Amino acid sequence: MARFCLQLNAGIGRNLAMAFAADTGERKNSRKIERVELPEKVRNSRVLILGGTGRVGGSTALALSKFCPDLRIIVGGRNRDKGAAMVTKLGNSAEFSEVDINDSKSLQETLKDVDLVIHTAGPFQQAEKCTVLEAAIRNQTAYLDVCDDTSYAWRAKSYMNQALDANVPAITTGGIYPGVSNVMAAELVRAAKTESKAELERLRFYYYTAGSGGAGPTILSTSFLLLGEEVVAYNKGEKIKLKPYSGMLNIDFGQGIGKQDCFLLNLPEVRSIHEVLGVPTVSARFGTAPFFWNWGMAAMTYLLPAETLRDRSKVQQLVQLFDPLVRAVDGVIGEKxxxxVDLDCSDGKTRIGIFSHKRLSESVGISTAAFALAILEGSTQPGVWFPEEPEGIAIEARETLLSRAAQGTINFIMNKAPWMVETDPKEIGFGIYS
Structure with missing residues (x-):
């Protein structure tokens, strides 16, 4: 496996290799977002960000305003003071709209004359309805969410016919992960099919976030709720169920991150990649820092009944209990x-993609904004799509999306052999390079 060096495809592979080589020191240190010139007909689009006063929504609003200052951003939320503060940050082209996503009348009113709605008001776990998507379809408004829940994602997909009839383009599970990770997987699969006739065998997602990633209580709620779900994975085409936060692997995330322990979690991209891209074996693992957070997460799955971890009210109590401690540790550990994404094929080759950033709270906004821009530019066809589906993000638009999402990253590589991304390549011996 260490003997070969994959050649990147023309187009996305070559351009990404040039733009995101690991030794581009100037780019690593830059957090400036490059301005995007949208087509004239969508340059002044009205974009509603639900949850826009939160960490993810606020980060998305700020990134969008930097990408496209001409966009008219509507910050949707329930807290007027927080809304006013966010509008001040965004400038004159922004406004606040008080809205409750669980109130269909409130949603309907807020969506009037909106060109795109971005749903960041999680957690999505245990949500019984896709009220925002329903309202978007009724108003013929383009839709994007940052859902990280399998049930919610496939419920959203059930609105396919309604979206088609209303001519509404919609993407579910957009954002950083899932989202950018799905597009990375799709490009690895496309490269593998282009380069050889080998069969796809296994695709594995590995994620790492230091502390809470600066994302606030919502990510804590999401994490605890996921601990109450059996992990769905696929092994040679067969669906299997595993215990959450089990199956630990020590994964090398390359420069800037290093080796981290990762554990199984039930994430929506596992099923969508299996069904959409036809990979027979798929799994997803997640790890955090410091190490005792991982121990604590694993302990919760053994000490607390699954029913408790599925109860949103009880999980909220846990969040209130742990949040002050998490905030304190975040201040020390950071939010890298x-x-x-690893893809194994029957020819024995493994293709790898890595995306690393110093600040999750910043990177998630840039990534979500990249999806929003793709929708505004017309990449998404009517219907409800996952990011890896070409009807969601067109194949020819993937390079642009990834390059935008990767702005400010400390390490972004695609379609490389495992030995080329290791934190300390000397560990595998000098002979391999000779």
Missing amino acids: VSMR
Whole structure:
């Protein structure tokens, strides 16, 4: 496996290799977002960000305003003071709209004359309805969410016919992970099919976030709720169920992150990649830092009944209990984030993609904004799509999306052999390079 060096495809592979080589020191240190010139007909689009006063929504609003200052951003939320503060940050082209996503009348009113709605008001776990998507379809408004829940994602997909009839383009599970990770997986699969006739065998997602990633209580709620779900994975085409936060592997995320322990979690991209891209074996693992957070998460799955971890009210109590401690540790540990996607094929070759950033709270906004821009530019066809589906993000638009999402990263590589991404390549011996 260490003997070969994959050649990147023309187009996305070559351009990404040039733009994101690991030794581009100037780019690593830059957090400036490059301005995007949208087509004239969508340059002044009205974009509603639900949850826009939160960490993810606020980060998305800020990134969008930097990408496209002409966009008219509507910050949707329930807290007027927080809304006013966010509008001040965004400038004159922004406004606040008080809205309750569980109130269909409130949603309907807020969506009037909106060109795109971005749903960041999680957690999505245990949500019984896709009220925002329903309202978007009724108003013929383009839709994007940052859902990280399998049930919610496939419920959203059930609105396919309604979206088609209303001519509404919609993407579910957009954002950083899932989202950018799905597009990375799709490109690895496309490269593998282009380069050889080998069969796809296994695709594995690995995620790492230091502390809570600066994302606030919502990510804590999401994490605890996921601990109450059996992990769904696929092994040679067969669906299997595993215990959450089990199956630990020590994964090398490359420069800036290093080796981290990762554990199984039930994440929506596992099923969608299996069904959409036809990979027979798929799994996803997640790890955090410091190490005792991982121990604590694993302990919760053994000490607390699954029913408790599925109860949103009880989980909220846990969040209130742990949040002050998490905030304190975050101040020390930081909020680095990394994604690694591994694709194994029957020819014995493994293709790897890595995406790492110093600040999750910043990177998630840039990534979500990249999806929003793709929708506004017309990449998404009517219907409800996952990011890896070409009807969601067109194949020819993937390079642009990834390059935008990767702005400010400390390490972004695609379609490389495992030995080329290791933190300390000297560990595998000088002879391999000779």
